[in-house]
Structure formats: structure tokens, C-alpha cells
Amino acid sequence: MGGFGTRLQHAVENRGRLCIGIDPHEFLLDAWGLPNTAAGAREFGLRVVEAAGERVGVVKPQIAFYERFGSSGFAALESVLGAAREAGLLVIADVKRGDVGTTLEAYAKAWLEEGSPLEADAMTVNPYQGFDSLASALELADRLGKGLFVLAATSNPESTSIQTARRDRGSQLGETVAGGIAKRAAAWNADHADGALGSVGVVLGGTVDFDLLGVDLTGLGAAPRTPILAPGFGHQGAEFARIREMFGAAAESVIVNVSRSVLAAGQDGIADAIDQQAAELEDALS
């Protein structure tokens, strides 16, 4: 059915733009009446998947909340990833990997290769070692029909100190770090997309000022469009009502992640909370 971008486009058309984060924070496990153990994180993830399965198209497990339990945490995560994919959800593994090419390739195989115990549909990658250091993961994802989301303008307030920095030499002279990364992702999609939406997305926080960050939203919104994973809504302060104004020409490509603001509803309230946020998001985008 085509590459990740095409599957994402299909998920958005059928299930909307909300992505549910699977982030079993210690305080959430406690609020859900679950133990702060790998078994608790597994149960939490499975219940989120159950609630999300009928309601949205995409989930984003944040692996730090599983990794903290060591090997039993990874076993728990394997169950959650398997259940999510079985439920027909697209899974973005939030792993934020980045390294020299051959090492990054091993990470990409771990998270994207068919049959890997941790197989997901897409993973988040960190381009701090240079966009070109992502080449092995870009090529692997392309070959396997999987996706990547490259950190570009992140939602945390500390991000601007690095991401607004401007290059003082080379072909991208004057461009910000964030703008340059977004441009490279869009260029990759222009060369490789097999449909209206590319398979290489960028992470753009809903809390940031894209003018200040120097991100070319028109370029991201041009065909083939570049998917945008937008965290920062709810708990970190970004609001659905501002998405159109903020993302402008790229608004059609935004996948909105919510984690704590929906997970805080607890296990009895999560299904209704997802329905409510999905309806609010659709309202804001219509």
C-alpha cells in the first residue's frame, strides 16, 4: 500500500490528525492504579492502545518510559508495539536516535526492520551530527517503506539556543539550523515520495515561533508535502485553536501529539478524553 507517507495519509483521512502518546510516567501509573514496574507500564500501554485503536490512526510510544525498567521494560514495550500494530495503528517509536552512519543504521534496523522485535512504522531521529549522518536511516526507511521524523524545531524552551543558530558558511549560508533541517527533509521527499505525502517528516513543536526558527512552512507544505509531528499541545501549553495560524501553508500536514493531557484522564476516562480531543482538533482544523 505504498510507503509510510502514503499509509500516514490514509490514516489521517480515515482517523484524523490526533496522535496519542504512550508515556507511562510514574505519576500516571500511580493515577491509573498501576504499579511503577515494567508490568505496570505494559498494562498502561495496552490499555492506551485499546482506547486509541478505534479512535485515532497513530500512536507514539516514548521508549524512555519503558527503557527505565531495563530488559523487562523492553519486553513490555514489545507487547505494546505488537498490540498497536495489530490494532491497525501506525506506530511512531519515539527514540530520538542519532549517531555516525553505521551505528545509526543498526538503530534503524532495530526499530524499522520487518520482523524486528521492536518493529515500528516510523522512528524519531536526531540530526545533531549533521543531516547527512542520517543517510543510512533515510535509505533503510525508504527501502523498507518506513518513516522517519527528524527533530527540527523542538517544543522545549531551551531549543532556541541551538536551533535558531545561523550557518556562517557553505551552501546553506544564513539558514537557521532548524530551517536547514526542515529544508533537507522536504528535499528528500521531493526526490523520494511515492504519493502526496512524503515518508520523512520533521518534528516541529506547537510551542515555538517558526519565524524566529527560520522554518519555511511553504516549502514543507509544497507537494509532495512533508509530514509534521507536532508535540507540545496540552500539557506544554500549545493550543489546537492556533494550529492553522501557526503552521500556515503546512497546516494540512500536521499530526498533533498529545500525551499527558489525555493520559491524565485515567483508565476509566481515557476513551472519552481521546474522543473529546479528537473532536476539538477537528473543530479547530475545519
Ligand SMILES: O=C(O)c1cc(=O)[nH]c(=O)n1[C@@H]1O[C@H](COP(=O)(O)O)[C@@H](O)[C@H]1O
Ligand atoms: O519527538 C517528540 O515526540 C517530542 C519532540 C519535542 O520537541 N517535544 C516533545 O515533547 N516530544 C515528545 O512528545 C511528548 C509530549 O508529551 P506531553 O507534553 O505530555 O503531551 C513526549 O513524549 C515528548 O518526549
